[in-house]
Amino acid sequence: xxxxxxxxxxxxxxxxxxxxxxxxxxxxxxxxxxxxxxxxxxxxxxxxxxxxxxxxxxxxxxxxxxxxxxxxxxxxxxxxxxxxxxxxxxxxxxxxxxxxxxxxxxxxxxxxxxxxxxxxxxxxxxxxxxxxxxxxxxxxxxxxxxxxxxxxxxxxxxxxxxxxxxxxxxxxxxxxxxxxxxxxxxxxxxxxxxxxxxxxxxxxxxxxxxxxxxxxxxxxxxxxxxxxxxxxxxxxxxxxxxxxxxxxxxxxxxxxxxxxxxxxxxxxxxxxxxxxxxxxxxxxxxxxxxxxxxxxxxxxxxxxxxxxxxxxxxxxxxxxxxxxxxxxxxxxxxxxxxxxxxxxxxxxxxxxxxxxxxxxxxxxxxxxxxxxxxxxxxxxxxxxxxxxxxxxxxxxxxxxxxxxxxxxxxxxxxxxxxxxxxxxxxxxxxxxxxxxxxxxxxxxxxxxxxxxxxxxxxxxxxxxxxxxxxxxxxxxxxxxxxxxxxxxxxxxxxxxxxxxxxxxxxxxxxxxxxxxxxxxxxxxxxxxxxxxxxxxxxxxxxxxxxxxxxxxxxxxxxxxxxxxxxxxxxxxxxxxxxxxxxxxxxxxxxxxxxxxxxxxxxxxxxxxxxxxxxxxxxxxxxxxxxxxxxxxxxxxxxxxxxxxxxxxxxxxxxxxxxxxxxxxxxxxxxxxxxxxxxxxxxxxxxxxxxxxxxxxxxxxxxxxxxxxxxxxxxxxxxxxxxxxxxxxxxxxxxxxxxxxxxxxxxxxxxxxxxxxxxxxxxxxxxxxxxxxxxxxxxxxxxxxxxxxxxxxxxxxxxxxxxxxxxxxxxxxxxxxxxxxxxxxxxxxxxxxxxxxxxxxxxxxxxxxxxxxxxxxxxxxxxxxxxxxxxxxxxxxxx
Numbered sequence: 001x002x003x004x005x006x007x008x009x010x011x012x013x014x015x016x017x018x019x020x021x022x023x024x025x026x027x028x029x030x031x032x033x034x035x036x037x038x039x040x041x042x043x044x045x046x047x048x049x050x051x052x053x054x055x056x057x058x059x060x061x062x063x064x065x066x067x068x069x070x071x072x073x074x075x076x077x078x079x080x081x082x083x084x085x086x087x088x089x090x091x092x093x094x095x096x097x098x099x100x101x102x103x104x105x106x107x108x109x110x111x112x113x114x115x116x117x118x119x120x121x122x123x124x125x126x127x128x129x130x131x132x133x134x135x136x137x138x139x140x141x142x143x144x145x146x147x148x149x150x151x152x153x154x155x156x157x158x159x160x161x162x163x164x165x166x167x168x169x170x171x172x173x174x175x176x177x178x179x180x181x182x183x184x185x186x187x188x189x190x191x192x193x194x195x196x197x198x199x200x201x202x203x204x205x206x207x208x209x210x211x212x213x214x215x216x217x218x219x220x221x222x223x224x225x226x227x228x229x230x231x232x233x234x235x236x237x238x239x240x241x242x243x244x245x246x247x248x249x250x251x252x253x254x255x256x257x258x259x260x261x262x263x264x265x266x267x268x269x270x271x272x273x274x275x276x277x278x279x280x281x282x283x284x285x286x287x288x289x290x291x292x293x294x295x296x297x298x299x300x301x302x303x304x305x306x307x308x309x310x311x312x313x314x315x316x317x318x319x320x321x322x323x324x325x326x327x328x329x330x331x332x333x334x335x336x337x338x339x340x341x342x343x344x345x346x347x348x349x350x351x352x353x354x355x356x357x358x359x360x361x362x363x364x365x366x367x368x369x370x371x372x373x374x375x376x377x378x379x380x381x382x383x384x385x386x387x388x389x390x391x392x393x394x395x396x397x398x399x400x401x402x403x404x405x406x407x408x409x410x411x412x413x414x415x416x417x418x419x420x421x422x423x424x425x426x427x428x429x430x431x432x433x434x435x436x437x438x439x440x441x442x443x444x445x446x447x448x449x450x451x452x453x454x455x456x457x458x459x460x461x462x463x464x465x466x467x468x469x470x471x472x473x474x475x476x477x478x479x480x481x482x483x484x485x486x487x488x489x490x491x492x493x494x495x496x497x498x499x500x501x502x503x504x505x506x507x508x509x510x511x512x513x514x515x516x517x518x519x520x521x522x523x524x525x526x527x528x529x530x531x532x533x534x535x536x537x538x539x540x541x542x543x544x545x546x547x548x549x550x551x552x553x554x555x556x557x558x559x560x561x562x563x564x565x566x567x568x569x570x571x572x573x574x575x576x577x578x579x580x581x582x583x584x585x586x587x588x589x590x591x592x593x594x595x596x597x598x599x600x601x602x603x604x605x606x607x608x609x610x611x612x613x614x615x616x617x618x619x620x621x622x623x624x625x626x627x628x629x630x631x632x633x634x635x636x637x638x639x640x641x642x643x644x645x646x647x648x649x650x651x652x653x654x655x656x657x658x659x660x661x662x663x664x665x666x667x668x669x670x671x672x673x674x675x676x677x678x679x680x681x682x683x684x685x686x687x688x689x690x691x692x693x694x695x696x697x698x699x700x701x702x703x704x705x706x707x708x709x710x711x712x713x714x715x716x717x718x719x720x721x722x723x724x725x726x727x728x729x730x731x732x733x734x735x736x737x738x739x740x741x742x743x744x745x746x747x748x749x750x751x752x753x754x755x756x757x758x759x760x761x762x763x764x765x766x767x768x769x770x771x772x773x774x775x776x777x778x779x780x781x782x783x784x785x786x787x788x789x790x791x792x793x794x795x796x797x798x799x800x801x802x803x804x805x806x807x808x809x810x811x812x813x814x815x816x817x818x819x820x821x822x823x824x825x826x827x828x829x830x831x832x833x834x835x836x837x838x839x840x841x842x843x844x845x846x847x848x849x850x851x852x853x854x855x856x857x858x859x860x861x862x863x864x865x866x867x868x869x870x871x872x873x874x875x876x877x878x
Contacts, residue, residue: 126284128367140377141370144705247835247847248410251402252855253395263387267380272867274375275385275732276301279864281368282711282736288358289678290691291715294737296833296854300861319574325625326687328617331355335605337362338655338672340612340679357682359675365712366650369667372708376728385731388860392734392765399852407802407846417844419790419801421544423825424808425815426786428718428741428772430583431549432517432528434535436776436783437482440506443531444485444516448477456515457522473509480507487777519551519567520560529571536575538783545786548815550583550635555603556596561610565627579632579816581695584673586638589663600664601655608676615684632816633693633715634677636669640702667709670696674713693816695741699723701751707733716740716814718772721747724758730767735860739768739814745789746774760797763807766853770811805844833857 263271280301286293332343341354348354360368375381411418435443452467470477485506506512519525532549539545553560568574584607591597610624618625644665646652655672658664674694681691693715699707700719707729710717716739723730723740733740740762748754762769771793776785790804799807812825822830827839834854835847 126364127361128364137370137374141373144373144377247851248406250406250848250851252852253398253402263380263384267384269867270378271381271384272864274378274381275728275735276864276868278372278375278711278732279735281371282732285360285368285674285712286715288682289674289694289713289715290681290685291693294833296857297735297737297861300858300865302865319630320569320572320626322569322622322626325618325622326689328619329687331616333609333612333616335601335609335656338601338604339675340605340608342612342616342679342683355683357679359678360671362652362654362671363650365671365675366648368712369708372711372732373705376704376708376726378728381728385727388863389727389731389734389765392856392860393761395856396764396766396852403848403852404800407848408800410840410846410848411801411805411844414840414844417841419804419808419844422805422808422842422844423544423546423812424786424790425770425811425817426545426547426772427716427739427770427811427814428743428774429547429549430775431532431551431580433775433777434547434549435531436780436785437485437487437778438781439531439534439783440487440516440777441480441482441485443527443534444480444506444512445477447527455522457511469511469515473507473511475507520563524570525567526571529567529573532573533571533575536573536578539577540575542784545784546577546579546812546815546817547786548579548581548632550581550637553582553584553607554587554591555584555607556591558606558610560606561614561624562621565623568627568630569623574630578630580630581633581635581816582631583635583637586636586663586666586669589661592659592661598659599656600658604655604672604676608680611680612683615680615687615689629690631692632690633695634673635718636673636696638697640666640697640700640706642702666702666706670709670713700747704729711736711738714738718774719743719747720762721752721758723767724761730762730765734765734767735857735864737768737857739770739810741770741772741811741814743772743774743779743789744793745779749779754792754796759793760799763803766856768810768814769807770814771807772811801844802846802849806849809838809843809845 283293332349334341343349453465455463456466457464514521516527588600588603597603614621614624646665648665648667677694684691695716696714698710698717699722704726718741720740742759744754744757771789773785773789780788782788827842829837835850838850
């Protein structure tokens with residue numbers, strides 16, 4: 001009954017056999033949805049009902065339980081819920097359908113649930129064909145891309161994604177249309193039935209969802225009370241809340257009555273199902289690349305959570321120790337169509353049978369992207385998301401008004417900890433600008449005073465001293481000031497990214513940039529390393545600040561990686577307060593124009609092939625193998641406002657044949673970077689090595705389609721300003737809790753005035769935002785650039801101490817710091833969501849705030865699950 005016909009194994013290539021797909025998952029879960037138990041199912045699952053008396057674990061098992069046993073057991077349906085659903089299904093006295101349904105539930109196939117272990121589950125990417133896409137979805141996606149390419153007037157171009165906020169006439173007309181639809185629906189008997197089912201489901205969800213004060217506290221020895229940290233699934237076994245995570249009494253905001261008021265039932269159903277599907281797609285991409293996905297959202301979607309936590313290698317006591325590298329495997333690596341394939345032997349290479357490592361093929365990726373593009377242009381979904389986002393902001397304002405003093409009292413009673421001594425991570429900073437302008441000036445003067453006759457460059461076989469470099473520039477370092485250094489951004493760089501890039505050249509001289517801010521030069525990047533180490537020492541002295549600087553790999557040559565690893569080790573750049581991210585500038589067109597690269601495929605090969613070789617044969621690449629232990633992710637950087645004439649689709653040429661001088665579009669870059677990172681992560685996971693996160697710059701400028709691409713491929717993003725222009729994407733980023741590193745001071749000089757920055761708005765709504773500096777050399781004045789960022793935000797937006805500590809906690813969660821470090825800085829249970837994951841003694845974030853955030857997210861997610869449950873109940877009553 002719960003199966004659908006499956007193609008024979010011979011009809012599906014082994015490399016494409018999928019553990020599940022979103023639609024199939026939902027189809028098979030619907031019967032269980034009716035009883036409030038959301039569950040994912042595929043050929044690996046056998047669905048049965050069970051009870052504690054059967055010797056099976058009730059409820060959704062924890063990660064520990066899953067590791068101990070491959071079985072996952074659905075909870076026994078509670079009697080009260082069963083009776084209410086029986087009454088709903090029976091309607092006006094007709095019990096036949098309800099009796100048949102209850103008979104089905106009591107039948108043998110529903111007695112228990114078992115499942116193959118995670119180790120046996122194939123990790124292959126579900127393949128989709130473009131022919132499976134609804135024609136309307138495809139056309140809408142093409143329309144979005146076409147509008148972007150035509151660069152129409154900004155208001156018209158954005159009308160696809162936004163709702164009329166500043167146009168009273170448009171708002172009035174929209175409200176009148178909605179009113180007419182609601183009046184028509186009121187006369188429909190079918191709508192009345194559906195509203196009745198919604199009311200029944202919603203009342204049950206709210207009764208389980210809204211905790212009493214006793215739910216969040218009580219002695220650990222007491223009988224467990226229902227905890228909002230447990231997913232709101234009827235029948236799930238409640239978990240006790242340990243005493244350290246107790247939540248003081250506070251005032252909650254609840255909404256009663258017809259929660260569909262202002263939006264028709266049809267629109268609500270359509271929006272909820274579409275949003276749930278988008279979240280399922282996001283989860284699929286995150287799961288297979290070992291990116292993070294929130295547990296609460298996954299549980300509401302009904303999926304068993306697989307462990308996607310990046311593996312962490314034990315860091316050696318000596319950070320520069322080249323011993324103890326794993327043995328070589330001798331695998332072969334070849335690039336085909338822009339993707340690197342791994343072969344176990346030469347024989348496998350000849351037979352074209354690669355090692356089984358998942359990645360999304362281009363057609364599948366464009367299909368999934370089309371679904372999200374169609375979603376952001378869907379009228380009912382835009383309206384629904386716009387209303388929910390307005391509600392979230394208003395709800396936080398009410399919470400702040402009612403509980404601000406309670407939160408402050410909680411923080412005052414917290415010993416030792418305050419804003420200054422909670423950990424903060426600069427989640428987005430470029431290494432070449434990690435120092436402020438005064439630091440750079442002081443370093444230049446110091447080197448000239450202490451070693452003016454040192455050979456620092458070689459030109460046409462002639463060696464050049466530091467004194468000769470400055471003589472050729474006709475300047476004396478003694479006369480230099482921060483003004484003449486001219487590295488600080490100002491009003492002249494606003495919407496002028498070309499002028500901003502020139503600020504990386506001190507006094508406008510590329511010779512000084514090569515000498516002081518590069519890792520590859522005559523000195524082996526010594527001066528740059530010394531400055532980075534000085535910045536690291538300042539972080540270590542502050543004790544509570546950490547940083548994730550970006551280092552560049554351009555893809556011009558495969559020797560870039562060994563050179564960067566050599567720079568790191570020989571100059572001893574390691575610091576316990578720094579983790580490194582590799583940024584890849586999107587400047588293929590410049591390299592192609594200079595004949596440095598034959599194709600875009602060669603650029604990808606230069607970026608990723610050395611990493612595969614160091615993973616497969618670490619004994620032969622000891623320096624790079626060691627350096628990768630301190631690299632946490634990849635970034636894609638450059639001016640997003642650059643226009644591309646190419647429309648990305650499944651018909652786009654492969655990187656091997658992209659030989660033109662035109663730069664590929666943003667989505668093209670992201671897809672091929674993500675696909676190779678996914679293959680690499682799965683290979684490294686097999687070897688027990690650390691994995692990488694994809695953390696691109698996104699949403700600072702340019703097209704809204706950039707944020708769609710990042711929604712699929714990125715673990716977290718930097719900037720995200722354009723989310724303000726798309727209510728659908730903004731709401732999806734909220735539901736998926738995608739981390740966003742925001743840099744208001746940087747944006748103020750380049751793209752958006754500080755007062756218009758949406759960071760405060762995003763924080764109030766509950767998006768997972770952190771503060772970062774981007775480029776202290778260009779935007780900051782003090783040596784503590786991150787504290788400068790927090791201080792200005794607090795003053796301009798009147799942020800409370802709890803707000804600042806919440807942002808700081810978010811920054812640690814978003815970062816690539818190790819599991820052990822996060823436990824030390826945030827608490828033993830930091831990976832849990834809600835108050836259970838917050839140790840106020842370490843984070844100084846009020847438990848009241850954490851409870852509010854968690855309950856609000858659960859409430860929003862319950863709207864999606866309620867819509868899916870109601871659809872099946874309505875179908876059974878017809």
